[in-house]
Amino acid sequence: MTTVEIIFLGVYFTVLCVLAVYGSHRYRMAYLYYRHKFKLPTPRGVLPALPRVTIQLPIFNEMYVVERLVDSVCRIDYPRELLEIQVLDDSTDETCGIARACVERHRNKGLNIVYIHRENRQGFKAGALEHGLKVASGEFVAVFDADFVPSPDFLQRTVPFFADAKVGMVQVRWGHLNREFSILTQAQSIFLDGHFIIEHTARNRSGCFFNFNGTAGIWRRATIEDAGGWQHDTLTEDLDLSYRAQLKGWQFIFLPEVISPAEVPVDMNAFKSQQHRWAKGSIQTAKKLLPTILKSDLPFVVKREAFFHLTNNMAYLLMVLLSVLMPMSMVVRFHHGLYGTLFLDLPFFVTATASVCVFYVATQREQGVSGWARLKYLPFLMSLGIGLAINNAKAVLEALLNQQSGFARTPKTGSEGKSLKRVQKSYLGAKTLMPFIELLFAAYFTGALWFAIDARIYTSVPFIILFQAGFLYVGLSSLLRGRLKTAEASATLKSSEEQARRVA
Known part of the structure; x- marks a missing residue:
């Protein structure tokens, strides 16, 4: 084995070790939770x-949800003479009119509610x-x-x-x-x-x-x-x-x-x-x-x-690095007849992945969720976390390099249950080139999966599938989700309008 290959494997195992440390921190969180869960806070x-x-109520371009928000806040049970409500609106669209009208309606009912709009x-x-x-x-x-x-x-x-x-x-x-x-x-x-x-x-x-x-x-x-x-x-x-x-x-x-x-x-x-x-x-x-x-x-x-x-988010940088190194490590060791050393990876991967399972199963258990319901989403949770690695690693790099960016608000659609209002395109998350990078990673792991199956390295297959599925889902969803949901919403709205006309 060459010096370069030895250094490469050293970097690979170092990355695995650090990720395992961050993964094991979830065990500590679960331990602390069960140790202190009965220390219920009470007013002193x-x-x-x-x-x-x-x-x-800070808002910015929230036309689908601003009324729901203001109405619910105005229902809070507290002496009217001791309560003040501020609608802090920085909006640049129809939200301004909707919010102002909503505030005026509640103000006429005797509530101390004010509308404050900033021009910047x-x-x-x-x-x-x-x-x-x-x-x-x-x-x-x-x-x-x-x-x-x-x-x-x-x-x-x-x-x-x-x-x-x-x-x-x-x-x-x-x-x-x-x-x-x-x-x-x-x-x-x-x-x-x-x-x-x-x-x-x-x-x-x-x-x-x-x-x-x-x-x-x-x-x-x-x-x-x-x-x-x-x-x-x-x-x-x-x-x-x-x-x-x-x-x-x-x-x-x-x-x-x-x-x-x-x-x-x-x-x-x-x-x-x-x-x-x-x-x-x-x-x-x-x-x-x-x-x-x-x-x-x-x-x-x-x-x-x-x-x-x-x-904790530094782990995403290491996750991207691991995504590049893992298939290459498998190939290098296989070609040098070091197939048996692949078992050295298992403790690190188990430490990271099992901690996710323990952590979220404990979460579901505390909510009274049944056994099967606790488990059925775990593979998807792990894949989704991996699929987000490139997006979040970019964010971490920007922070480390002092690259400034504006506050990108999370678009709200007024979704409740399985229903969705018609959504303006400007309210959907912006599309970038990131999905294509994520799909390239998915293709990379598809090749790694083929190699692992062909070489009968079956111990690596489950982990490769987690990475492949995660990048594939996140990449495809980024390209198609907005279009699909807009189409679904439009179809729902059209159906509702047709029903209303029939009733009329």
Whole structure:
């Protein structure tokens, strides 16, 4: 074996080892969850009087969901004289008229609701929240994104925790309005359930830092100000502010039993855009705050968890590198008669893939999902995670290279259940050249699969299929999903119009 081949295999196993470490972190999250799951948060003390609350609704071109959002927020059960609602609209389309009319309708009913429109998007969502905060009257500030439908008891179940003067933010769990829409929305829902049910609970109840998720949470206004306010030098202003606030000593509370339903993207390009923003923003936040965290006097366990939390998306860079190296490693070792060494890969792959299975099976189990239902989506979840690697690795590279980009909002369609409104093309995720790269990777793994079968290297076949299927699905869905869903929506709308004419 040549020196180049030895170095190549060394790099390959190093990448596998690091990915296995990040994969094993899921085991730790599951362990911490089960260790602390019964430490239920309860309010410490009683508020002497209900405080004044401002609810901020940042929106941008949300014509399909803005009415649903405003209507649901206006149904929140809280004394009218203590509640202020701000519709922070940066829209440039018909949303402006719809939102303004909706606000006026509720204002005429006696609600303290205001419409605030900016002519520019300076600072994007963070800028809108900061702009609204300047004129807000509330001592506490709740935030809801456009696709959320908060329950009427949201404030009743969150405000009491602020009786403890050290509590700076309370976050509730996201629900999913359109979980059943497609296999993609099912997968997203499971991903998000894992993040909220396992990760948030584990971090919060074990004394580690966790983050406000940008929506479905309520802040003590003094906490925002003490932490330096909303800043827009990262794409995840929520993660950034969360860590700055906790570094200042503020405590956060997570309430998994309080659920605020929301819509997940139905279009693959919209989903990838969302994942790109989250991945890039997390690395930007890591670059900004991780040195301060590691130099602080925080306990080692808090620093360690912050490191894994903020750098977790680095694994996507390694995943792309692994995708290039894995088939080549198989071929090199086969031609040198080192077929037996392929078994050395198994512990690393099992560590990474089995951790995914354990993590998400635990998530589904905690929701009371039946045995088969817990398992049937696991292969797709693993493939989808792999298929997103190129998209998210690009985001990580942009963050590492300080390449700036605008805040790309996730398009909302008003989807609930399996229904979908007609969607403007501008509301679908933008198409790029990325799908063609993903399809090239799928073709690469198709060749690797053929080689493995022909050479009877059957131990590699299941893993190759996971990679091949992931890149193929993500690539094809990116090219076709928007077109297919638009066609489905138009057909649904046409059918509804025909039924209405027959009734008339």
